[in-house]
Amino acid sequence: MKLYKSDKLRFILGLVFIIIIYSCYYVFFVENRISASLSKRLVHFIKFAITVLVYIIGSIHLGKLKDQWLSTLWHFVHISGLLIITSIGLFDWFIADTSLKVKLFARSVQEMLISPILYVGMGLLNRSLNKASNKNNDSFSGK
Numbered sequence: 001m002k003l004y005k006s007d008k009l010r011f012i013l014g015l016v017f018i019i020i021i022y023s024c025y026y027v028f029f030v031e032n033r034i035s036a037s038l039s040k041r042l043v044h045f046i047k048f049a050i051t052v053l054v055y056i057i058g059s060i061h062l063g064k065l066k067d068q069w070l071s072t073l074w075h076f077v078h079i080s081g082l083l084i085i086t087s088i089g090l091f092d093w094f095i096a097d098t099s100l101k102v103k104l105f106a107r108s109v110q111e112m113l114i115s116p117i118l119y120v121g122m123g124l125l126n127r128s129l130n131k132a133s134n135k136n137n138d139s140f141s142g143k
Helices: 007-030 033-037 040-063 068-094 100-114 116-141
Strands: none
Touching (some): 007 040, 007 100, 040 100, 068 100
């Protein structure tokens, strides 16, 4: 039984899930006064868990598309970003407090990873490259 009728529906559902998680993250965690009273380790864990959740959703929804390179690019961007923010977080936990510039850098990396813009950008890149390859294939076949 096929769950999705098309890659477009799969992509749109993935986008909707990422938008919901992104919105909930900001409403219930970032913009909430209660989150200021949480411990540093709990804040790190919540941010890491949200980032991993967006990575998993993107992997599920982009991984089943016809173009496998898109899934590979998604994995590469997220794994390298997760390694960056994890190493900064572990340094902050076990060695010394990080500077404000490093914290802002880690936040911007995490923001890029959970933002729906990355997912949409990859979808637009896939769409434009598929259109270009279809146009080239038509010109080679004489259509």
